[in-house]
Amino acid sequence: MTKEAPIPTPSRLVHEPARLSILTVLSSCASADFVFLQRTTGLSKGNLSVQLSNLAEAGIINISREIVDKKTLTTASLSERGVAEMKEYWQVMDEIRAHSSARETRLVNRARRRANPQIQSQRA
């Protein structure tokens, strides 16, 4: 029996649902402001703010703040490291999917092999 290759693990920083939704939005555009991110991700203001800070601290996104009409306009965009992290993340997810699909195929084949002799004996 061949030893199975270890299942790759995705980055915990990216894999968290709230952060993943933010990064998915940012990876599909050049930049987005706070309100747009809040609208698209459905996160609360506080949660979004915390997640953006975490991502910025990790160097995955760039955050710029400017004053427009006496209000702070926060704009976020994916950094170069963020682009690479997202690319790697989806590669890992593809590997996991391929791994699980191969495992499922093996299990189905094994079950069929087990079932076949029974079916044949029933027919006989």
Add this chain to the structure above:
Amino acid sequence: MMCNAYWGSGGWAIFGSLCFLAAYKISETYIPRYYDRRFGNVKQSPRRVRWNRKQLLLGFVRIVVVFLVWILADLLLPNSVPGSRLTNSMVLAFGVALLLLGFPSTKLRDVCQGTLGAAVTAFALAPVLYPLSESQLSAWKVVNAGSLGFCMVVFGLWDHITLILLFRNTAPDEADD
């Protein structure tokens, strides 16, 4: 077939121009500000569009058809005042462009756009196809010239409704950040 129609006095032209300037100011300043505040701002990432040969040919044919229609419209449609002449042929060319842009796609928005284009084209061609009375022609001039603005309003409303439906479950608390 040549029909004779003319635009109203110079006062109407000034009024129309002022309305256009007001609409331009609103569309350039207030509407983007409203959408930024309500839905936020997003910048599209730069993408290189790669056209294949079929798309290029289709695009070229569309441009040629629109220009041909423009030239034909200039010959056929009611023209007596230079301003009216430009408007009438522009409306027809715009209608044909909409019709052609919505033609090969099966997306709902494109189909609606194509249908709207067909309607605008058909309406713009009305005086060529049917003899209109003087009063009918006056009404036609107003509605025909307004069809450009009407189409803009329809597309604007479409986009607005799309945004509302898309974000109906995610209303931000006060959008002050």
